[in-house]
Amino acid sequence: MNKDLAKKLAPGHSACAGCAFPSIVRTILGEATTPVVISNATGCLEVTSTIYPYTAWNVPYIHSAFENAAATISGVERAYLAARKKGKIKKKIKFVVFGGDGGTYDIGLQALSGALERGHNFLYIVYDNGGYMNTGNQRSSATPYGAGTETTPIGEESSGKVELRKNLMGIVAAHNISYVAQANIANMADLKMKAKKALAVDGPSFLTVFSPCTNNWKFPTSQYVAIAKLATETNFWPLYEIENGKYKLNWEPKMPKPVADFLKTQGRFKHLFSEKNKPVLAQVQKIVNEEFARIAGLCEI
Amino acid sequence: MEKGAIIKHDLKKAPKTGSWRYMKPEVDKEKCIGCGTCVSFCPDACIEMKKHKDDKRDKADVDYEFCKGCGVCAQVCPVRAILMKKN
Amino acid sequence: MSNSKNNNKLALTGGYAAAYALRQIEPDVMPIYPITPQTPIIETYAKFVADGEVETEMIEVESEHSAMSAAVGASAAGARTVTATSSQGLAYMHEVLYIASGMRLPILMVVAARALSAPINIHGDHSDVMGSRDSGWVQIFCENPQEVYDKTIIGMRLAEKIKLPVMIIMDGFNTSHSVENLEILDAKTVKKFIGEYNPEHSLLDIENPVTYGPLALQDSYFEFKIDQEEAMGKASGEYMKITKEYEKISGRKYSLFEEYQSEDAEKVLVLIGSAAGTAKDAIDDLRKKSENAGLIKIELFRPFPFLEIAGALKNAKEIMVMDRAQSIGSYPPLFSEISVSLRNVHEARISSMVYGLGGRDVFKKQIERILEGKFKEKYLT
Numbered sequence: 001m002n003k004d005l006a007k008k009l010a011p012g013h014s015a016c017a018g019c020a021f022p023s024i025v026r027t028i029l030g031e032a033t034t035p036v037v038i039s040n041a042t043g044c045l046e047v048t049s050t051i052y053p054y055t056a057w058n059v060p061y062i063h064s065a066f067e068n069a070a071a072t073i074s075g076v077e078r079a080y081l082a083a084r085k086k087g088k089i090k091k092k093i094k095f096v097v098f099g100g101d102g103g104t105y106d107i108g109l110q111a112l113s114g115a116l117e118r119g120h121n122f123l124y125i126v127y128d129n130g131g132y133m134n135t136g137n138q139r140s141s142a143t144p145y146g147a148g149t150e151t152t153p154i155g156e157e158s159s160g161k162v163e164l165r166k167n168l169m170g171i172v173a174a175h176n177i178s179y180v181a182q183a184n185i186a187n188m189a190d191l192k193m194k195a196k197k198a199l200a201v202d203g204p205s206f207l208t209v210f211s212p213c214t215n216n217w218k219f220p221t222s223q224y225v226a227i228a229k230l231a232t233e234t235n236f237w238p239l240y241e242i243e244n245g246k247y248k249l250n251w252e253p254k255m256p257k258p259v260a261d262f263l264k265t266q267g268r269f270k271h272l273f274s275e276k277n278k279p280v281l282a283q284v285q286k287i288v289n290e291e292f293a294r295i296a297g298l299c300e301i
Numbered sequence: 302m303e304k305g306a307i308i309k310h311d312l313k314k315a316p317k318t319g320s321w322r323y324m325k326p327e328v329d330k331e332k333c334i335g336c337g338t339c340v341s342f343c344p345d346a347c348i349e350m351k352k353h354k355d356d357k358r359d360k361a362d363v364d365y366e367f368c369k370g371c372g373v374c375a376q377v378c379p380v381r382a383i384l385m386k387k388n
Numbered sequence: 389m390s391n392s393k394n395n396n397k398l399a400l401t402g403g404y405a406a407a408y409a410l411r412q413i414e415p416d417v418m419p420i421y422p423i424t425p426q427t428p429i430i431e432t433y434a435k436f437v438a439d440g441e442v443e444t445e446m447i448e449v450e451s452e453h454s455a456m457s458a459a460v461g462a463s464a465a466g467a468r469t470v471t472a473t474s475s476q477g478l479a480y481m482h483e484v485l486y487i488a489s490g491m492r493l494p495i496l497m498v499v500a501a502r503a504l505s506a507p508i509n510i511h512g513d514h515s516d517v518m519g520s521r522d523s524g525w526v527q528i529f530c531e532n533p534q535e536v537y538d539k540t541i542i543g544m545r546l547a548e549k550i551k552l553p554v555m556i557i558m559d560g561f562n563t564s565h566s567v568e569n570l571e572i573l574d575a576k577t578v579k580k581f582i583g584e585y586n587p588e589h590s591l592l593d594i595e596n597p598v599t600y601g602p603l604a605l606q607d608s609y610f611e612f613k614i615d616q617e618e619a620m621g622k623a624s625g626e627y628m629k630i631t632k633e634y635e636k637i638s639g640r641k642y643s644l645f646e647e648y649q650s651e652d653a654e655k656v657l658v659l660i661g662s663a664a665g666t667a668k669d670a671i672d673d674l675r676k677k678s679e680n681a682g683l684i685k686i687e688l689f690r691p692f693p694f695l696e697i698a699g700a701l702k703n704a705k706e707i708m709v710m711d712r713a714q715s716i717g718s719y720p721p722l723f724s725e726i727s728v729s730l731r732n733v734h735e736a737r738i739s740s741m742v743y744g745l746g747g748r749d750v751f752k753k754q755i756e757r758i759l760e761g762k763f764k765e766k767y768l769t
Binding site: 302304305306307308309310 | 490491492493551588589596597598599600601602604608611612615619
């Protein structure tokens with residue numbers, strides 16, 4: 001065991017072999033310069049890291065329910081302020097939330113919005129695997145267009161999800177918080193830089209991190225880094241920041257690879273490569289191009 | 302039992318997830334360039350950089366107690382110094 | 389009532405009485421969200437904060453679900469934590485109520501009990517709190533503002549003693565908005581009675597990190613639930629101890645239930661909350677007409693005092709249970725509890741009636757008719 005890496009989130013958790021989020025959690029928390037307290041929404045990370053009687057967490061941690069991780073940390077943070085006022089605690093503490101996309105884009109959006117608006121001193125991280133993976137791969141509002149899931153199955157009349165991903169980055173940024181960023185575990189230096197910045201904010205900050213799912217995206221357990229890398233190289237997952245309202249693109253491929261290079265690595269997009277679904281595949285490329293152009297258009301030159 | 306199911310981290314209670322493994326990563330220490338890429342991508346924090354013979358750079362070393370055999374380390378290795386072998 | 393030196397007289401509504409007690413408790417954290425008829429409690433408390441009378445961290449959350457969630461977070465972080473709600477708000481919290489009790493968090497919540505939608509109705513009944521009777525919270529009911537004040541203080545102490553969340557319940561509008569004279573203690577006496585809160589665990593204890601809310605599977609979940617039941621079982625004994633101690637400082641006596649002229653009564657009415665006042669008047673009048681009637685007013689609904697109730701009703705020939713809530717598809721909640729209490733004890737005739745839904749008034753005349761055996765229907769409409 002690598003003791004240094006295991007300091008906050010130890011092994012012995014039951015995440016699938018080849019899951020992306022343990023590295024995401026360790027990389028982000030590795031940048032913390034103060035003690036942290038974690039609130040975690042119901043989901044894969046929570047379920048696999050806290051199976052009684054073992055907890056993989058060696059930092060204070062609370063899981064309450066699916067939709068209330070941000071509300072829960074609000075209470076923890078105010079309890080801290082109350083304790084500080086009374087001189088019961090002197091140390092600086094950073095409050096950190098981890099939620100999946102279901103717990104963030106969908107069911108937890110209201111609680112997240114409330115906590116952002118109130119300005120609590122917390123970093124919210126959504127590990128985005130584009131669906132309800134813990135319940136067996138149902139579609140969320142973060143599921144990409146064209147993806148096959150258990151609730152958007154492929155059939156005679158269906159080529160997968162028909163709606164676009166919700167623009168959560170824009171929604172979060174609309175709360176006028178000082179730091180919002182999208183990152184990718186495959187671009188570790190960039191992720192570390194963003195984690196450092198986000199943790200340094202005295203107030204709310206937000207990170208969306210790409211988190212490939214071996215089980216439900218249907219790819220071999222060894223591939224999460226390679227697939228995450230392709231997501232950014234194809235402009236499917238641009239790396240950008242919104243700092244004090246200003247958009248900044250952190251990296252842009254000189255020649256973006258076709259999105260098909262990313263899609264063909266995963267079973268959830270397998271149907272897009274049939275003759276019948278050629279127009280759907282073309283549509284995915286169009287969506288990626290337009291979304292990248294939209295973000296690039298918002299960025300400072 | 303703990304009141305309210307409030308528990309403390311105790312590695313002794315951890316399931317030894319090494320038992321999940323059916324493929325096993327083996328590091329070719331001669332090939333390993335000591336870059337450390339595999340370390341931080343390992344989902345189970347199983348890889349450490351350790352002194353190997355008289356080599357100047359530390360080399361990747363896998364602890365199999367929790368290694369689930371996913372093969373991510375082998376995939377990310379820039380010089381293919383880690384091979385997945387039947388457990 | 390006592391003339392204890394600690395008491396001052398004031399005229400307050402139930403809502404204000406709750407806020408006044410909370411001011412003296414001065415919790416560390418209070419997540420709040422408005423809903424009628426609870427709102428006067430949080431508004432009054434917000435003014436205490438604004439005037440610098442208390443140091444409580446109020447969190448103006450965006451929903452009751454988040455109010456209870458923030459309360460769970462604050463309490464797990466070792467803060468003395470309170471909140472308040474009513475009706476839809478309590479229903480919206482429902483999921484998190486179970487989490488608060490499952491984590492054994494001593495959160496205190498004042499509830500101004502109100503009807504549930506649909507159709508929407510903002511007035512008093514017990515549908516909301518009866519909906520959370522199985523959530524693992526201690527439920528203490530109040531008849532009037534005096535009881536609200538006293539039981540809010542008692543409830544805080546009880547919660548922290550038994551490590552379970554406690555609801556202090558008053559009737560929406562009937563009690564929350566009615567002004568009555570009451571006696572209050574001085575702040576110092578209350579502070580001393582409540583004491584310091586020293587939690588066993590805290591999320592802020594960085595050196596001793598703990599995990600709250602793990603996944604407990606088939607091999608352990610059951611045992612945690614049994615443990616909760618056992619803790620709840622001890623609550624009535626602790627409640628009695630604390631009320632006795634409270635009697636010493638206030639001169640006011642509380643019990644699991646109040647027995648009003650019921651010991652020798654052939655006909656006993658059983659109910660909860662503010663209707664007790666009306667019922668007592670009715671019984672006084674009936675006694676003058678030589679009708680042998682009495683009342684039992686339930687104070688502690690969770691845990692329910694089955695054995696004690698059975699003892700108190702042993703001489704009753706007829707028991708009339710008035711519920712201010714339904715359990716649609718079954719007998720109303722209080723009636724069920726009383727029936728279970730009497731099981732194998734004796735064969736009194738026991739009847740069930742539902743009254744006061746959505747704030748419908750209940751009149752003395754109606755209660756008299758029940759006790760005189762003239763009312764044979766289910767609903768006191």
